[in-house]
Amino acid sequence: MGRAIGVFDSGVGGLTVLRAIREKLPHEATVYLGDTARVPYGSKSPEVVARYSLNNARFLLQHDLKLLVVACNTATAHALPALQAALTVPVIGVVEPGAQVAAALTRNGRIGVIGTAGTIASGAYQRALEAAAPGATVFASACPLFVPLAEEGWTSGDLPRAVAERYLGALRGSVDTLVLGCTHYPLLRGAIAEVMGPGVTLVDSAQATAAAVAERLAASGDRETGGDPSHLLYVTDIPAQFPSIAEAFLGSRPEHVEQVDV
Amino acid sequence: MGRAIGVFDSGVGGLTVLRAIREKLPHEATVYLGDTARVPYGSKSPEVVARYSLNNARFLLQHDLKLLVVACNTATAHALPALQAALTVPVIGVVEPGAQVAAALTRNGRIGVIGTAGTIASGAYQRALEAAAPGATVFASACPLFVPLAEEGWTSGDLPRAVAERYLGALRGSVDTLVLGCTHYPLLRGAIAEVMGPGVTLVDSAQATAAAVAERLAASGDRETGGDPSHLLYVTDIPAQFPSIAEAFLGSRPEHVEQVDV
Structure with missing residues (x-):
């Protein structure tokens, strides 16, 4: 795969952001990580949310990323500046x-x-x-x-x-x-x-974030205009209802789901 | 206060168990700990739930307890045997x-x-x-x-x-x-x-657990039959809606609420 858009969330919710990105930018490869083992982030301290967010970003950066999207409101609120400071790829949050x-x-x-x-x-x-x-x-x-x-x-x-x-x-x-x-x-x-x-x-x-991603890629000349890209989906835990919930959020059955430790 | 019944939960839910105990055993002093900073336990690993449960129990045991109630289904499922092995007071779960x-x-x-x-x-x-x-x-x-x-x-x-x-x-x-x-x-x-x-x-x-507590105290001769006992309520975080939620769960406004680290 070429350089991809990385997306992470504390769980499945960020799949609505992934969906909007894939609809708006159909030629971009994507890699998604849902931290389903540690969901929800909302009840955790800012320090813990920032640490988990850096874990997630580092996992995704094992792939060749052109941009990282923080598709989680809590992680955006507590970790966006830290991620932007620590990483060399552009980072966009949902807020x-x-x-x-x-x-x-x-x-x-x-x-x-x-x-x-x-x-x-x-x-x-x-x-x-x-x-x-x-x-x-x-x-x-x-x-x-x-x-x-x-x-x-x-x-x-x-x-x-x-x-x-x-x-x-x-x-x-x-x-x-x-x-x-x-x-x-x-x-x-x-x-x-x-x-x-x-x-x-x-x-x-989700739509607004996808539009911001498209603008950012257009501005830097990094937008793909052709080809049939690959889409990878990683989660840190696969709960029983995951496939049906993921399909509802993503709008289609995910092609590839793999459970990983981050 | 005399020897009290200790009760802990991951949050406010255990207040329904505390309420049932106070209604069934009106002369018993109680100490409640709600781990509201780390709620919910349901999405955490069994090892983490067991560790938090031991933290909670040790905090409550700074008071003179006659019995400990684990008023949390997740903590009961993952930590009851460990608590019973580690502590010298009787421990009763909700399941x-x-x-x-x-x-x-x-x-x-x-x-x-x-x-x-x-x-x-x-x-x-x-x-x-x-x-x-x-x-x-x-x-x-x-x-x-x-x-x-x-x-x-x-x-x-x-x-x-x-x-x-x-x-x-x-x-x-x-x-x-x-x-x-x-x-x-x-x-x-x-x-x-x-x-x-x-x-x-x-x-x-909650009612069934209160009945089990009453039976246990009666069997060991530890039941109080008179007096106006004190009731202490500790939480690890006080969310904005805590007072009204606590009142709904407990059936009356809590007399004493203190935020603590455990």
């Missing part, structure tokens, strides 16, 4: 691209962001939004049931809509733009869109 | 008492058990049920949304009932007894009972 897109799309400067309790408590999106859209009013809300809903595959019908209504009902009238600040949430996009209504623009961090 | 009660109550030998994905995958309840009720047929099912539902306080109404229907609908006709094999589930007892119907007996592990 800033979503914040930039939201800042560009809002009309009234009232932006919402939803994520896990850990991501919202870290304040990473709130800071990125305030930097990208100075003077904007930011509403942040944690939605703890969305991750297990997505992992169960309960993404359409009454149940996810009822959960979304409970979390988002109060936000509906307050914002014109809502950032999906968790890699699991694209699976619930339909239910979230129904509850927020047509007046609210949803910003998918 | 065996629930299995014993279910074995005594089933009429047709068809017993269900529900818990987190980690507890069900560990097989601890299945083994305990097969030992307590030889020849019984055991149905085990993981219910990942129940913990976040309980922690959100969404315990009554349409939403928990719809989630319970989705998890338990298929189990309804198969069992006459169902073990609530997770310390969070007593909060959802109403929704679970409605979905399972009046023909199914629910076994609350």
Whole structure:
């Protein structure tokens, strides 16, 4: 394989980012690492998250990478500067691209962001939004049931809509733009869109990150424009439900999955 | 304070066990430790869970304990024998008492058990049920949304009932007894009972554990029969929502909460 885009996450959620990258950049080879043995990162200390992130990056750099994507909100919040300092390849996280897109799309400067309790408590999106859209009013809300809903595959019908209504009902009238600040949430996009209504623009961090990757590669002249690339998928543990969950997140059955120690 | 009952859990769930113990044994002093900084244990290796469990036990043993309760299914599955071997006080876990009660109550030998994905995958309840009720047929099912539902306080109404229907609908006709094999589930007892119907007996592990503690103290002559005991509550981290969650799990506002390193 030629030089690849490396992507890591604490688990399966980052597969939505991988999917967006593969759709946007169909000629790029990719290598993904899901640290499923140590998931979740959200409840771990910043120091531990930074150490695990460096482990993951070093594992991926055994392949010839042109760029590394941190497809995990917690790892982006706690380890992006450390990774950028330690590595010679460009490193892109998931927080800033979503914040930039939201800042560009809002009309009234009232932006919402939803994520896990850990991501919202870290304040990473709130800071990125305030930097990208100075003077904007930011509403942040944690939605703890969305991750297990997505992992169960309960993404359409009454149940996810009822959960979304409970979390988002109060936000509906307050914002014109809502950032999906968790890699699991694209699976619930339909239910979230129904509850927020047509007046609210949803910003998918995965899509925004893929766009940022495409821009970066175009700027450095590193973008592949032809060929049928290879895609490798590594995980640190293979839970029983992994194949079906991975397929739901990736949109297709993964071609190659290997369990590794990092 | 006199000799107390020590209780530890990976987080807040064990407060349902503490509550059952305090209701059943109102004259006993208690000391609780919730390892909220390192929660959840379910995604950690058995070796790490055993090490953390020994840490927790040693912290509690700085108090004068008459008995230690492991109010965490994962810690019971991975560390109970190690704790019993290492400590001189009696140690009671949450798995065996629930299995014993279910074995005594089933009429047709068809017993269900529900818990987190980690507890069900560990097989601890299945083994305990097969030992307590030889020849019984055991149905085990993981219910990942129940913990976040309980922690959100969404315990009554349409939403928990719809989630319970989705998890338990298929189990309804198969069992006459169902073990609530997770310390969070007593909060959802109403929704679970409605979905399972009046023909199914629910076994609350917290109640069963409290009964086992009472029996053990009675047998050794260590039971307090009078006095107004003190109750101490320690946690390794105090998350923002801790006071309201703790109140929901404990049934009353905790008198004393202190953050400690263990």
